[in-house]
Amino acid sequence: MNAPLASPPSVKTTCPYCGVGCGVKATPDGRGGALVEGDAAHPANLGRLCSKGAALGETVGLDTRLLHPLVRGADGALARASWDTALDRIADGLKAVRNAHGPGGIAFYLSGQLLTEDYYAANKLAKGFLGTAHVDTNSRLCMSSSVAGHKRGFGSDTVPGSYEDLEAADLIVLVGSNTAWCHPVLFRRMEAARKARGTKFIVIDPRRTETAAEADLHLPLAQGTDALLFSGLLAHLAQSPAFDAAYVRDHTTGFDAALAHARAVAPDAEATARACGLDVEDVARFFALFADTARTVTCYSQGVNQSVAGTDKVNAILNCHFATGRMGREGMGPFSLTGQPNAMGGREVGGLANQLAAHMGFSPAEVDRVRRFWDAPHMATREGHKAVDLFAAIGRGEIKALWVMGTNPAVSLPEADGVRAALKGLDLFVLSENVAVNDTAQCHPHVMLPAAAWGEKDGTVTNSERRISRQRPFLAPPGAVKPNWWALAQVAARLGFGNAFAWRGPADIFREHAALSGFENARTRDFDISAFADLSDAAYQDFAPVQWPAPRGRPQGTQRLFAEGGYFTADRRARFVAPAEVQAAQANDAFPILLNTGRIRDQWHTMTRTGLSPRLGSHILAPFVAVHPDDAAPLDLVDGALARVSSAHGAALLEVRIDAGQRRGTLFAPIHWSGATSSHGRVGPLVHPVTDPLSGQPDSKATPATLAPHAAP
């Protein structure tokens, strides 16, 4: 049984699921579980919790936990070992690979579930001391197109607004986001705005989701045409009273080229409707509502990001906010809804292969700045492989050692069966996990390390509105469980780097992270939390949620950015970008239907935690595929029938759900079921390994596929 920490009886922490980052008050129940309630004082949720957050107390048991290090012995079997044995094996393995293959033979694959302090430690060890930039994360799968789009548009990876803007808006446009299911507490805040001030909702999504069902206007556009729709909107805005000529003149560049492109591809509502497969009246209404409503927030999520043209879609949206000057002012602005609890914190410390810590890149000056701050002996000097490429490099035998932390790539990556095969060929495969059994653990790890789980972890996370919050422990770590940062520091010490990793606890790491963010700070860098570089241990313990940037002298943080320009480009101007019109994968004779994958309301990722709650499991019992009635009828598929969905990469057997809200010619299937929870319902193997060329984010929304009735053997 998980033992409660002695005091205090109730601890304020943060939900470990989605990027809303809700505050939670947790009280151990003395029986191994915990009572949870929303934290009324947390600005993200003001006391609310969704079904997943409310069930957190049911998911902290020890039945499925990995409690001791496991090391693979000469007999080929994993056996319980001491931490010293496990850490020695990792250090020796990393040394051997580095000596034989150079630093590029080593990679890390991290997770948006990790705390910022764990992420920082992994990036410092890899990029500064081992010398490899092959450090990527499952956050690549959730928001890297928004990162790339923001960097092109703003010069930085910055979300300009705050959740409060959703309550101050008169129009909320939701693009590629089933907010009601995937960011439920934010959706409740939007609903509260609708009740209080009559806020209108427009949902842009090929599927009639639960969110779309509540919209004032739903635009079920053809898959992949979002950038065209927003180009059409830009052309409309340019000739409407909403056009803010002064903002465009004073704070932006590139407008003329972007407008010329928009007028060429989508000159008016009629042409836009034709290009996007929409009714012209609906498009005209969208254009008019957007133009006529100053207080407009445009939210976007995986339907935008998980695309071969995800970055372009983001920039097409930003263009419309630049053109109207609706940036960083109350109730206005573009808003990326982050999928994971700490996708943003991971970016802050360089958790993507194309980043260094503190939102720095790989320019010689930035590499040198980080090298000097860390006094790093083996600084990586150029970008590493992004997630899909990273596992492809493992498959080709170029990467020999991999350390995976807190994620399940054997299920969640595209072409997941290829990932499984690649993992089994590594010279050194280290897996830091909460659970003893999952699909990745079945891919022949040489060492498994028992990592602290939610309720035991101690550190910080950052949510979608740039708000840093504490995750605090309320349960004692069971067995030999340790935090990830500790395991990384112990390995660093064995490699001879102990002085640079001699942290006493997460507060030391947070202070170092904060100091680096302000080190020789440049006006072209957005991320600065140097106000906390000298935080005391007690102040770290009591740390109240705050939105960055928080430079020295501004510990209260920053609610909004860019109302008066001040972008993080060299000339401080925003950039209009003309989308490149990247051609998405098309259905074809061999694979005539497009498979879209995504989330359901009550499960999280591969269910290793939410699967422990019977309450959550009762929402949707089995893996399914949603099919439009017109696509089902010729195949004699009926509700509840078993269908085989296949692509060029794999196949799954899924229960049919006839759904008139599904766009014809498309399917939808949830991502959550794994080999551990279903013998036949994994959809990861089907997803094509196609990525956005700028962001490297996989296109998980449009894999050409086939649908057929399952003939029982």
Ligand code: SF4
């Ligand atoms: Fe947790 Fe997200 Fe639900 Fe909030 S909305 S309780 S962060 S899953």
